[in-house]
Structure formats: C-alpha cells, structure tokens
Amino acid sequence: MSSVQCVLGIESTAHTFGCGIVSSDRKILSNIKSEYTPKTGGIHPREAGQHHTAEAPKAIMESLKGAGLKISDISAVAFSAGPGLGPCLRTGATAARILSLISAKPLVPVNHCIAHIEIGRMVTGEEDPLVVYVSGGNTIVSAYSGGRYRIFGETLDIALGNCLDTFARSVGLGHPGVPKLEALADEGKEFVPLPYVVKGQDMSYSGLLTTAIRKSKICDLRDLSLSLLEVAYGMLAEVAERALAHTEKPSLLLTGGVARSVRLQRILKSVCSEHSARFYVVPPELAGDNGAMIAWTGLLALERGVEVPIEKSLVRPRWRLDEVEIPWR
Ligand code: AMP
Numbered sequence: 001m002s003s004v005q006c007v008l009g010i011e012s013t014a015h016t017f018g019c020g021i022v023s024s025d026r027k028i029l030s031n032i033k034s035e036y037t038p039k040t041g042g043i044h045p046r047e048a049g050q051h052h053t054a055e056a057p058k059a060i061m062e063s064l065k066g067a068g069l070k071i072s073d074i075s076a077v078a079f080s081a082g083p084g085l086g087p088c089l090r091t092g093a094t095a096a097r098i099l100s101l102i103s104a105k106p107l108v109p110v111n112h113c114i115a116h117i118e119i120g121r122m123v124t125g126e127e128d129p130l131v132v133y134v135s136g137g138n139t140i141v142s143a144y145s146g147g148r149y150r151i152f153g154e155t156l157d158i159a160l161g162n163c164l165d166t167f168a169r170s171v172g173l174g175h176p177g178v179p180k181l182e183a184l185a186d187e188g189k190e191f192v193p194l195p196y197v198v199k200g201q202d203m204s205y206s207g208l209l210t211t212a213i214r215k216s217k218i219c220d221l222r223d224l225s226l227s228l229l230e231v232a233y234g235m236l237a238e239v240a241e242r243a244l245a246h247t248e249k250p251s252l253l254l255t256g257g258v259a260r261s262v263r264l265q266r267i268l269k270s271v272c273s274e275h276s277a278r279f280y281v282v283p284p285e286l287a288g289d290n291g292a293m294i295a296w297t298g299l300l301a302l303e304r305g306v307e308v309p310i311e312k313s314l315v316r317p318r319w320r321l322d323e324v325e326i327p328w329r
C-alpha cells in the first residue's frame, strides 16, 4: 500500500459550494465548485444555503470521480468551519459529517482564511511571506509569528471585494463587480476625490462606498471607477507596505478572490520592489473560494493530529484567523 494520503475538503462559507481532493504529495486531484449568484442584490444567506444543499451531492460525486477515488480511499474529511454565513457553513458541515461517518475517517475543521494562505504557500512554494488576503468577505494583512498567523491590518467594516461589488451593482454593472469596474477604470482620466480611510493599520471601506455611490449620480462612471479603485487599493497598499517594513518578511503573497485583479497585482508588486521583497500571487483558479484549499489545509492539520468528534463539530461564523494554533509550522 502506498503511503500517500488523500484528503477531501468541503468549502461552503458564502456563495461557493466546493469539493476538492488533495494528496500528501502536493497534488490537487480534483477541485469542483458551484457558485450561487443572487438574481438581485447581495448574497441571501438562506438562499445560498439552499443552493449548497442542492449542489452538494453532485459536487462531491464529481470530485471523487475526477480524482479516480472512492470515499473509502480518503484519509480524512476537512470542512470550512468558519468564518462565514451560518446557513452556508451548516450545509457544508452537515455534508462533511455524513462523509466522515460513512467512511469512518477523521473530520478536520479548517479556518477558511488560513486555507487561502496555505494554498498560496503550497502552490508558490514560498515559505514565509507577508500575506494580503482580499475577497468578497475578508480583507486581512497577516504574517506568521510564534505559532499563529498574526493580523497586521484588516478592514474595520466591509471587505474590499464587498465594497467594489456593491458599488458595481448599484451602478448596474452586475456580478462579479471587480473585473467590470476595472475595465471601466481603464478608460478613466480625471481623479474624483473620495474618502481615503486608514486608521492605524486598519482600513475602513464603508464611507468610501457610500460616497462613491452618491457621486455616481453626478460623475463620469469611468473616472469614478478609476478613482474608487485607486483609493481602495491605495489604502490596502499603504497597510501592506508598513506591515512588510515592520515584519521584514522576504516576500508578499496575494491571495483570495480579488487577487485576480491585475491592477492590484501591479500596485503590490511595486510596493515589493521598493522593499526588495519578492511578489507572489495565487493562480486565478485557486484565488476564489474552493474545496482544494480546505483539503490541503486539512491535510496539514491532520498530519499534526488535528481532528474533531462529530458532536463537537460546530461551525464558527466569526472565527478569526489569529485564534488558530498552527502546529504544522
Ligand atoms: P471570493 O469571495 O474569494 O470567492 O472572491 C470574490 C471576489 O472576487 C468578488 O469581490 C469578485 O468581484 C472578485 N473577482 C472575481 N473575478 C475577479 C477578477 N477577474 N479580478 C478581480 N477580482 C475578481
């Protein structure tokens, strides 16, 4: 029998239900996802949970088939236990508990934010970067120190992706908002003043969003898109730059759904070159929420004996990444 272990990971914190399988020799064997898109407005948690319930069986079967495995070949079942939306998290946790029961394999809880970091370290091979994690629900600058990922800056209110997506929706651009805004911004010429809010090492995006929506009634949308992105990304770059200088990490890793932004990549790359740090970004197919990142982080945790009995496998909608012990580093 080979000593290669395979872990199945379930992601369901927000809009995406994902199921991925990863092996201990660092191969992603499958990574299936299904995304809920609301007809109007933002994510409705109960509707998203219903979407995940409907999609879970197919995604899990396809993931096993894609990896060429049966459920009995799996060494453990990992799931995103938080942070995220309650109804969405509970759907994924229920699916993971059932798989753990029928396979009689350990159940491993994974923090979603840490999974975005670990998949980035895995695919880039970069050991100890400063991490900029930006998505629809999270905006966190963090780095490893003394057994945990520590936070060196985060949003005080809404996430960067949420700010940009909500603005895009309010001016009729639809979803996903960030690439649509970026296309418009490429045609922008004039800078429209907007509130730039960095308090200490933290960012606030809600006032920026409110002002941008108000100004959309009177300003050219191309100019406003350009200005909104410049201010929003500039705030993040300022925080990341100070964190880089303070932690003296040798590199910066950009991860999360908004990591696909070429404009943001360009800005952070220039911050890195000022500080002689290397710049890395997760590949687009692993940037957004996915099951493979949960499987990989679950595998790291499993190798250090992390698992949870079913009766204690509660979800944690507000689980911060700096609460988690990291025994594998
Ligand atoms: P996540 O929550 O990690 O799945 O990421 C979702 C966020 O990624 C949303 O804010 C989207 O607008 C954003 N996004 C989606 N596609 C792209 C893209 N091509 N470039 C930049 N951001 C994107």
Ligand code: MG
Residues within 6 Å of the ligand: 112, 116, 135, 136, 256, 257, 288, 289
């Ligand atoms: Mg995410």
